[in-house]
Amino acid sequence: MVSPGELRLLTELSEGTNEFTPETGPGGAVEYPTAERLLDDRDPDVVDVLERYGARGVLEGEFVSKVYSCPECDTQGMQYTTACPACESAHAVETTVLEHQACGYAAPESYFEDEGDLACPDCETTVREEGLSRRQQYVCKECGEVFETPEDRLWCRDCLYMFPPAETIERALYRYQITDDGREWTDRHRLAREAAADSLEERRFEVSVDTTVEGDGTTYPVHVFAEDPLMGDRRVVAIAERPTEKHVAAFRDLASDVGAHPIIITTTGAVSEEVARRAEATEVTLLSARPDGTLDSEYDVGEGAPRGQSLFQRLTSAMDVPAWKTQ
Ligand SMILES: [Zn+2]
Ligand SMILES: [Zn+2]
Ligand SMILES: [Zn+2]
Known part of the structure; x- marks a missing residue:
């Protein structure tokens, strides 16, 4: 649909x-x-x-x-962050780490600062710049882990969970953009909608195209809504390439909620056995839109041959449902 x-x-x-x-x-x-x-x-x-x-x-x-x-939580637009490989905290920041070559102790630069000098907090000796090696490392502010390569994570702005990107x-x-086929597809469906509207207008219905209908507490957008002001008769129209049973059931519910008879127009002229059965039971009126923009009460079922005139009369009577259902 x-x-x-x-x-x-x-x-x-x-x-x-x-x-x-x-x-x-x-x-x-x-x-x-x-x-x-x-x-x-x-x-x-x-x-x-x-x-x-x-x-x-x-x-x-x-x-x-x-x-x-x-x-x-399905929220879109996650944000990239690095994280600590030990505790998964994102509060791991790149820091200059000093290593005292003599004893091998390594810590962020601030640990070595000692009243303007540099001192090794481990062996408690003053060290010169030459006795130190410097490198950029990550330090986790949460658990103190020092590491070279952080984990890549994406975090959710909404639920705040973090996940590996994969x-x-x-x-x-x-x-x-629309394709040439798509343009044709769109024209075919709009033509079907116009044909339905014209045909209902000819039957003295007051017709609205691309409109909404009020149901019991729900407003439904519909392709065509038609009302006979004298008889109070109503029709709603759906358009589908090949309506499925689910489409038909849902549209029938919509139609019953707005107190109208449902008409489904297939633009391929083909439906499944189940859909045909529902149409035969007059739950819905099923019509085919032909490429020339006319409507027809014949349609193909499954891979089989088109249904004959014995069951389905021509459009004239088909649009007058449910009068023909007893025939
Ligand atoms: Zn030291
Ligand atoms: Zn950590
Ligand atoms: Zn989330």
């Missing part, structure tokens, strides 16, 4: 803004502000939507960068 928000987003890429660029928001979360504004609250996360249409060739993504998310969730970010 393409949601009204997703179709809006794809239309924008097809006709307006020609790309969606990732931005890092407050706290390091990844945002596609332009794309996000076009989606509805009920739509999935914008990054998931873009990735899904990217995977199916409707969008193409140009690699931008990577972000890391917390495996504990244990965090890496996500590549892309700048998205």
